[in-house]
Amino acid sequence: xxxxxxxxxxxxxxxxxxxxxxxxxxxxxxxxxxxxxxxxxxxxxxxxxxxxxxxxxxxxxxxxxxxxxxxxxxxxxxxxxxxxxxxxxxxxxxxxxxxxxxxxxxxxxxxxxxxxxxxxxxxxxxxxxxxxxxxxxxxxxxxxxxxxxxxxxxxxxxxxxxxxxxxxxxxxxxxxxxxxxxxxxxxxxxxxxxxxxxxxxxxxxxxxxxxxxxxxxxxxxxxxxxxxxxxxxxxxxxxxxxxxxxxxxxxxxxxxxxxxxxxxxxxxxxxxxxxxxxxxxxxxxxxxxxxxxxxxxxxxxxxxxxxxxxxxxxxxxxxxxxxxxxxxxxxxxxxxxxxxxxxxxxxxxxxxxxxxxxxxxxxxxxxxxxxxxxxxxxxxxxxxxx
Numbered sequence: 031x032x033x034x035x036x037x038x039x040x041x042x043x044x045x046x047x048x049x050x051x052x053x054x055x056x057x058x059x060x061x062x063x064x065x066x067x068x069x070x071x072x073x074x075x076x077x078x079x080x081x082x083x084x085x086x087x088x089x090x091x092x093x094x095x096x097x098x099x100x101x102x103x104x105x106x107x108x109x110x111x112x113x114x115x116x117x118x119x120x121x122x123x124x125x126x127x128x129x130x131x132x133x134x135x136x137x138x139x140x141x142x143x144x145x146x147x148x149x150x151x152x153x154x155x156x157x158x159x160x161x162x163x164x165x166x167x168x169x170x171x172x173x174x175x176x177x178x179x180x181x182x183x184x185x186x187x188x189x190x191x192x193x194x195x196x197x198x199x200x201x202x203x204x205x206x207x208x209x210x211x212x213x214x215x216x217x218x219x220x221x222x223x224x225x226x227x228x229x230x231x232x233x234x235x236x237x238x239x240x241x242x243x244x245x246x247x248x249x250x251x252x253x254x255x256x257x258x259x260x261x262x263x264x265x266x267x268x269x270x271x272x273x274x275x276x277x278x279x280x281x282x283x284x285x286x287x288x289x290x291x292x293x294x295x296x297x298x299x300x301x302x303x304x305x306x307x308x309x310x311x312x313x314x315x316x317x318x319x320x321x322x323x324x325x326x327x328x329x330x331x332x333x334x335x336x337x338x339x340x341x342x343x344x345x346x347x348x349x350x351x352x353x354x355x356x357x358x359x360x361x362x363x364x365x366x367x368x369x370x371x372x373x374x375x376x377x378x379x380x381x382x383x384x385x386x387x388x389x390x391x392x393x394x395x396x397x398x399x400x401x402x403x404x405x406x407x408x409x410x411x412x413x414x415x416x
Contacts, residue, residue, distance in 0.1 A: 235345025313339020
């Protein structure tokens with residue numbers, strides 16, 4: 031019998047809350063973390079989704095004795111701690127870290143590269159704190175990193191190299207990231223409006239998310255497991271990552287890469303478009319990304335599936351976005367509730383999509399999570415609620 035891979039636990043740290051339940055409650059109420067923030071001196075405030083540093087530090091002091099960590103590292107540690115307390119780390123446990131920029135803020139006013147800026151060192155520092163026994167794996171492939179990290183965990187466990195995996199993903203708002211997106215003229219002048227006619231760019235966000243992934247079979251889920259550690263199980267049915275090599279920052283106008291990635295993931299999952307109950311899309315609110323997605327979804331005949339983007343609530347959290355949004359999509363399935371795509375009013379794409387406009391009850395079994403990023407990368411994962 032083929033080994034099956036499951037997500038059985040997760041956690042997240044965001045501007046909407048320092049645990050999953052707080053995040054979910056705020057989403058149901060329609061609250062957003064996006065607000066005006068002044069990050070760069072001598073520049074006007076702009077809309078972004080930023081975690082309250084005082085609240086973050088206060089929570090960290092409650093749970094950790096050693097305070098010698100960067101702000102991003104604190105986010106990682108807080109997100110992962112509840113999971114490692116429930117699931118034992120063994121010689122066959124993988125540790126996977128997803129990020130785009132890591133501790134990039136350490137470069138400010140430096141003439142030499144600090145050790146902490148290397149992603150391998152960042153991953154090792156987190157791994158050492160919790161006592162992981164295997165070499166950390168770093169996934170850093172632009173904005174698809176979070177979704178790809180799930181796929182990497184699945185692949186590693188299926189290969190037999192590991193029995194389970196902890197996946198964490200995180201990025202923070204920094205001068206470097208803001209300056210980079212500003213250079214592309216990609217930052218919106220107000221709260222972002224994915225798929226809307228009046229969208230004009232992204233809001234940068236920050237978050238950390240953690241996930242526990244393991245192997246097994248649905249019938250192996252005992253009453254004891256449910257009472258102790260497992261409140262749910264989501265099977266990773268299929269995944270794919272395709273690069274369209276279109277442009278260093280611009281997506282393919284034909285949606286070729288995303289279309290191919292969705293097609294491959296759904297083929298592995300052995301499901302057809304009509305079975306998809308919900309799409310958690312990338313939806314950055316840039317002119318070309320949202321249009322590309324609409325084309326790709328229509329090419330796959332997924333235009334009728336309920337769809338949302340979380341960017342209006344969290345902003346674009348870079349390497350954390352895919353993992354965080356996967357977690358929220360699973361919360362939607364657990365609570366049988368579809369969350370609207372915030373700030374969407376008037377459709378502004380050339381091909382129709384079934385964009386969610388208000389909270390609505392729904393039975394969700396099959397989830398399609400997509401992500402696209404710089405360099406033409408497109409990643410997809412298909413999840414099944416067990």
